[in-house]
Amino acid sequence: xxxxxxxxxxxxxxxxxxxxxxxxxxxxxxxxxxxxxxxxxxxxxxxxxxxxxxxxxxxxxxxxxxxxxxxxxxxxxxxxxxxxxxxxxxxxxxxxxxxxxxxxxxxxxxxxxxxxxxxxxxxxxxxxxxxxxxxxxxxxxxxxxxxxxxxxxxxxxxxxxxxxxxxxxxxxxxxxxxxxxxxxxxxxxxxxxxxxxxxxxxxxxxxxxxxxxxxxxxxxxxxxxxxxxxxxxxxxxxxxxxxxxxxxxxxxxxxxxxxxxxxxxxxxxxxxxxxxxxxxxxxxxxxx
Numbered sequence: 001x002x003x004x005x006x007x008x009x010x011x012x013x014x015x016x017x018x019x020x021x022x023x024x025x026x027x028x029x030x031x032x033x034x035x036x037x038x039x040x041x042x043x044x045x046x047x048x049x050x051x052x053x054x055x056x057x058x059x060x061x062x063x064x065x066x067x068x069x070x071x072x073x074x075x076x077x078x079x080x081x082x083x084x085x086x087x088x089x090x091x092x093x094x095x096x097x098x099x100x101x102x103x104x105x106x107x108x109x110x111x112x113x114x115x116x117x118x119x120x121x122x123x124x125x126x127x128x129x130x131x132x133x134x135x136x137x138x139x140x141x142x143x144x145x146x147x148x149x150x151x152x153x154x155x156x157x158x159x160x161x162x163x164x165x166x167x168x169x170x171x172x173x174x175x176x177x178x179x180x181x182x183x184x185x186x187x188x189x190x191x192x193x194x195x196x197x198x199x200x201x202x203x204x205x206x207x208x209x210x211x212x213x214x215x216x217x218x219x220x221x222x223x224x225x226x227x228x229x230x231x232x233x234x235x236x237x238x239x240x241x242x243x244x245x246x247x248x249x250x251x252x253x254x255x256x257x258x259x260x261x262x263x264x265x266x267x268x269x270x271x272x273x274x275x276x277x278x279x280x281x282x283x284x285x286x287x288x
Contacts, residue, residue, distance in 0.1 A: 002088065004090060005074045006022075007071065008035065008036060008092055018094055019056060024096075027088060029054075031078050032058045033074035037064040066174070067174075068170030071169065094202050094204045104118050113163065115161065117160060121200065122204050150181070158180075162192075171231070177220050177224040178223075218270075225246060
């Protein structure tokens with residue numbers, strides 16, 4: 001058996017479609033970590049639906065831990081329940097297509113000591129998504145590499161193979177978004193492998209839980225770009241330079257998104273995060 005984990009957030013019908021697709025493709029057990037912070041209301045609907053189904057394991061959790069921390073907690077819980085080996089991590093707004101499990105497992109490195117991330121291609125909005133590229137100085141995500149870009153695999157669906165899943169996988173400094181960029185970068189630096197399959201696919205709705213141009217989406221996205229500069233830079237001075245170099249891109253993005261979605265939230269989120277950083281820096285200077 002090969003286990004899978006998905007994080008549930010307030011939409012049981014969405015999570016159920018994901019679970020059903022995983023079961024049909026042979027994944028078991030499917031551990032569902034609740035990040036809804038709704039006093040277990042939506043999780044109870046899933047409990048009723050999968051009552052008597054031993055392959056589905058629901059984990060109640062009172063707070064929203066975010067994506068990375070939630071996945072880390074779910075991986076640790078899976079270990080406590082006796083599962084070892086490769087684990088599929090998949091968004092609850094995604095659906096596995098038949099044959100995905102066999103293709104992912106076949107692509108794992110023969111040397112089990114080599115940590116690996118293996119991903120299918122993603123069908124979203126009528127397009128096929130494969131490798132993504134993050135330009136570190138400009139905070140641009142592209143489908144083709146630019147000078148200074150790093151290649152990464154989307155955290156939407158990853159088969160993770162490593163020696164000890166009880167250890168945290170994702171950097172918990174990220175609440176949501178950006179953690180897959182940092183993970184791919186860190187995995188390569190530590191000697192791990194990243195594998196993208198050619199003929200295996202996953203259906204993904206995209207930003208269903210957070211919502212495009214919502215306050216949560218915009219704040220988390222801006223925060224992730226800001227935090228990634230710190231991770232890539234490695235020291236204080238370079239972090240300042242990298243954050244300064246990406247400001248024009250983040251501002252242009254906020255303006256375009258505010259216009260597209262007829263919402264001030266993208267601009268508001270950017271200006272609020274910047275003002276907090278400036279206020280914090282001034283406060284530190286006054287103390288010193």
